[in-house]
Amino acid sequence: MSELQNPNVLMCGTGEYTTGWTGSGASTSDKKIGVVALTLFDLRRLGKVADLSMVGVSGKKFPEIRQHLEKNIAGVYKDMDVSFEEFPKSNLVDTEAYKTAIDKLSPGQAVIIFTPDSTHFPIALYAIERGLHVLVTKPATQLLEHHNTLIEAAKKHHVVCWVEHHKRYDPVYSDARAKAAALGEFNFFNAWMSQPKSQLETFRAWAGKDSDISYYLSSHHIDICCWMLDGIAVPTRVVASAATGIATSEPYNCVPQTEDTITLLVDWESVKSKTHKGTAVYTASWTAPLKAGIHSAQHWYYMAEKGDITVDQAHRGYDLTYDDTGKSWVNPFYMKYSPSESGHFDGQRGYGYISIEKFIDAVRSVNAGRTQPSDYDKHGLPTIANTVLTTAILNAGRISLDEKRPVGIKNDGDLWVLQ
Numbered sequence: 224m225s226e227l228q229n230p231n232v233l234m235c236g237t238g239e240y241t242t243g244w245t246g247s248g249a250s251t252s253d254k255k256i257g258v259v260a261l262t263l264f265d266l267r268r269l270g271k272v273a274d275l276s277m278v279g280v281s282g283k284k285f286p287e288i289r290q291h292l293e294k295n296i297a298g299v300y301k302d303m304d305v306s307f308e309e310f311p312k313s314n315l316v317d318t319e320a321y322k323t324a325i326d327k328l329s330p331g332q333a334v335i336i337f338t339p340d341s342t343h344f345p346i347a348l349y350a351i352e353r354g355l356h357v358l359v360t361k362p363a364t365q366l367l368e369h370h371n372t373l374i375e376a377a378k379k380h381h382v383v384c385w386v387e388h389h390k391r392y393d394p395v396y397s398d399a400r401a402k403a404a405a406l407g408e409f410n411f412f413n414a415w416m417s418q419p420k421s422q423l424e425t426f427r428a429w430a431g432k433d434s435d436i437s438y439y440l441s442s443h444h445i446d447i448c449c450w451m452l453d454g455i456a457v458p459t460r461v462v463a464s465a466a467t468g469i470a471t472s473e474p475y476n477c478v479p480q481t482e483d484t485i486t487l488l489v490d491w492e493s494v495k496s497k498t499h500k501g502t503a504v505y506t507a508s509w510t511a512p513l514k515a516g517i518h519s520a521q522h523w524y525y526m527a528e529k530g531d532i533t534v535d536q537a538h539r540g541y542d543l544t545y546d547d548t549g550k551s552w553v554n555p556f557y558m559k560y561s562p563s564e565s566g567h568f569d570g571q572r573g574y575g576y577i578s579i580e581k582f583i584d585a586v587r588s589v590n591a592g593r594t595q596p597s598d599y600d601k602h603g604l605p606t607i608a609n610t611v612l613t614t615a616i617l618n619a620g621r622i623s624l625d626e627k628r629p630v631g632i633k634n635d636g637d638l639w640v641l642q
Contacts, residue, residue: 225591225592226591227587227588227590227591227593228587228590228591229270229271229272229273229587230272230273230331230332230333230356230583230586230587230590231272231273231274231275231276231328231329231332231333232263232272232273232274232275232276232332232333232334232335232583233275233276233277233278233324233325233328233332233333233334233335234259234260234263234275234276234277234278234307234335234337235278235321235324235334235335235336235337235338235346236259236278236279236336236337236338237277237278237279237284237285237288238279238337239257239425240257240258240259240337240360241257241258241259241260241277241337242256242257242259242260242277242288242291242292243255243256243257243261243291243295244257244284244287244288244291245425255295255560256291256292256295256296256560258558258575258576258579259335259337259579260275260277260292260296260305260307261296261568261570262570262575262576262579262580263275263335263579264296264303264304264305264568265300265303265568265570265571265576266579266580266583267304268302268303268304268567268568271580271583271584271587272333272583274308275306275307275308276307276308276309276310276324276327277307277308277309277310278309278310278311278320278321278323278324279310279311279320280311280316280317280318280320281311281314281315281316282309282310282311282312282313282314282315282316282317282320283314283316285309289305292305293305299562300562300566300567300568301562301565301566301567302567303567303568310323310324311323321346321349322349325346325349325350325353325355326353328353328355330353330354330355331354331355331356331586331590332355332356333355333356333357333358333582333583333586334346334347334350334355334356334357334358335357335358335359335387335579335582336350336357336358336359336360337360337387338360339428339429339433339434340362340365340429340433340434340438340439341365341429341433341434342433343359343360343362343363343364343365344364344365344366344369344372344373346359347359347363347364347373347384348372348373348376351373351376351377351380351382351384352376352380354380354381354382355382356382356383356384356582356585356586356589357377357382357383357384357385358384358385358386358387358579358582359384359385359386359387360386360387361386361387361388361442361443361446361610361613362386362438362442362613362614362617363386363607363610363613363614364614365434365438365614365617365618365621366614366618367611367614367615367618367619367639367640367641370607370610370611370614370615371611371638371639373607374607374608374611377596377607377608378596378597381589381595381596382589382596383582383585383586383589383596383599383606384596384606384607385582385585385599385604385605385606385607386446386605386606386607386610386613387578387579387582387605388442388443388446388447388450388578388605388610388613389557389574389575389577389578390443390444390446390447390574391446391447391450391578391603391604391605392574392577392578392581393536393556393557393574394556394574395534395536395556396447396534396536399451399525399532399534400447400450400451400603402532403451403525403527403532404455405529406525406527406528406529406530406531406532407527407528407529408455408456408493408495408496408499408501408527408528409452409455409456409491409493409499409501409527409528410499410501410502410526410527410528411501411502411503411524411525411526412448412451412501412502412503412504412523412524412525412526413503413504413523413524414441414444414445414447414448414503414504414505414506414522414523414524415506415507415520415521415522415523416440416441416443416444416506416507416508416519416520416521417440417484417507417508417509417510417511417519417520417521418440418508418509418511418518418519418520419509419511419512419513419514419515419518420469420475420509420510420511420512420513421513422509423470423475423477423509423510424475426439426509427475427476427477430470430477430478430481430509431470431471431477431478431479431480431481431482432478435481435482435485435621436482436483436484436485436507436508436509437463437482437485437487437505437507437617437620437621438617438621439507439509440507440508440509440519441485441487441505441506441507441617441620442613442617443521444505444521444523445487445505445613445616445617446605446610446613447523448503448505448523448525449610449612449613449616450603450605450609451525452491453603453609454494455493455494455495456491456492456493456494456499456501457491457492457494457612457632457634458489458490458491458503458612458615458616458632459490459491459492459631459632459633460489460490460629460630460631460632461487461488461489461490461616461619461620461623461629461630461632462487462488462623462629462630463485463486463487463488463619463620463621463623463624464485464486464488464624465482465483465484465485465486465624466482466483466484466485466508467481467482467483468483469483469510470482470483470509470510482624483508483509483510484506484507484508484510485506485507485508485620485624486504486505486506487503487504487505487506487616487619487620487623488502488503488504489502489503489504489505489616490502491503499528505616514548514549516542516549516550516551516552517537517538517551517552519536519537520537521536521537522534522535522536522537536554537552537554538552539552539554539556541553541554541555555573556573556574557573557574557575558570558573558575558576559572559573581604585599585604611639612632612639615632615639615641616632618641619631619632619641622641630642
C-alpha cells in the first residue's frame with residue numbers, strides 16, 4: 224500500500240448543478256452557486272484533490288462562469304480558490320472537447336460527469352477506457368445495454384465507477400432503508416417528485432429531445448426503491464403513462480414529444496417467496512406550480528408485510544417567509560450554503576457534498592492499493608453494478624411509452640435484460 228494521493232479531477236458539464244450558471248444566467252433554483260464545483264473547490268482547500276478542470280461544449284460561457292464563481296464563492300467563503308483549467312479554449316465551440324480534456328489526465332485521476340443524459344455513456348466509456356475513475360450523474364445511461372457495458376468496462380480497467388445518487392446519503396432515506404429491512408415482504412411503494420415549470424426554461428435545450436422527466440427526476444426514487452428492495456424483491460414488468468400539453472405550449476414551447484408528467488407502474492416479485500408480489504408507482508413532473516415554496520416536491524410511501532414508512536422530503540419543519548416571495552421550505556441537509564463562524568464554507572455534512580466526497584475518498588483509496596473497486600459493491604453504495612436495476616426500470620418505461628406496451632425485465636445469467 225502507498226500513501227493517499229490527491230487526484231486531478233475533470234468536471235464534465237458547466238451547467239446548473241456544476242456551477243449554478245445556466246444558459247440564461249445565474250440559476251434561480253436552490254442551486255444558485257452549484258454543487259459540484261463548489262464541493263471540489265472545498266475538497267481542494269481541505270487537501271483531498273489537486274488540479275481541477277472543467278469542460279463544456281462552448282468556451283464562450285467561461286468568462287461569465289468565472290465571474291459568477293468569483294463573486295458568489297470566492298467572494299463569500301474564506302480561502303476558497305475557484306481556479307480551474309477550461310475546455311474548449313479561446314471561445315471555441317467543440318462538441319467533443321471532453322476528449323481533449325480527458326486526454327490530458329493520467330490513469331488513476333477522476334472525471335465527474337454532469338451533462339445531458341444522452342451524453343453520459345460516451346463520456347463515461349471514453350474516460351474508463353483510459354483508466355480514469357468516473358462519477359456520473361443519474362441516470363447513469365438511458366439504455367440498459369449501455370449500463371451493462373460500463374459495468375464490464377469498469378471491471379476490465381480496474382477503476383471506480385459510481386452513479387451520483389445522492390439520496391442514498393440523506394440520513395432520512397438511509398435510516399428508512401435500514402428500518403425497511405425489518406418489515407418483511409414488500410407490498411407497495413408510491414413516489415412523487417416534481418419541479419416547477421420554470422425548469423422547462425432551464426432545460427429547454429434538451430427537454431423532450433435528449434431525455435424526459437422520468438429519467439431526470441424519477442431516477443432518484445426508483446434508485447431508493449431498488450436500494451431498499453435489494454435482496455428482497457426484483458422488478459419484472461413496467462407499464463408507463465404520460466400527461467402532456469403544458470411543456471409544448473406557450474411560453475415554454477418544448478418539442479412536440481415532451482411529456483409533462485410520467486408515471487411508471489412496476490411489478491416486483493419476492494426473491495424468497497413464490498406467493499409475495501408487490502407494485503410500485505413512480506411519478507415525476509416538471510410542470511408543478513411556480514410559487515409552491517419548494518423547488519423539488521418529493522415524498523414517498525413504502526408498505527410491507529409488517530409495517531409502512533412515509534417520507535416527506537420537501538417539508539422538514541424549517542420554513543422561511545419573505546415579503547416579496549412568500550413562504551419557502553428549505554433543506555440545508557442537502558447543501559448548506561451559509562458560511563461557518565470563521566467565514567469558510569460549512570456544507571461538508573450535506574448529502575450533496577458527501578456524495579462527491581465519498582467518491583473522491585474511494586478514488587484515493589483504490590489508487591493507494593488500500594481497497595479494490597469491487598469492494599464498494601458490497602456496501603450499498605451507488606456503484607455502477609449496484610444501480611443496474613434503476614436503469615432497467617427507466618429504460619423499460621421509455622420503451623413502454625414509445626411502443627405503448629408493457630416491458631418485461633429479467634435476469635439472463637449475469638445480465639439484466641429487457642423483453
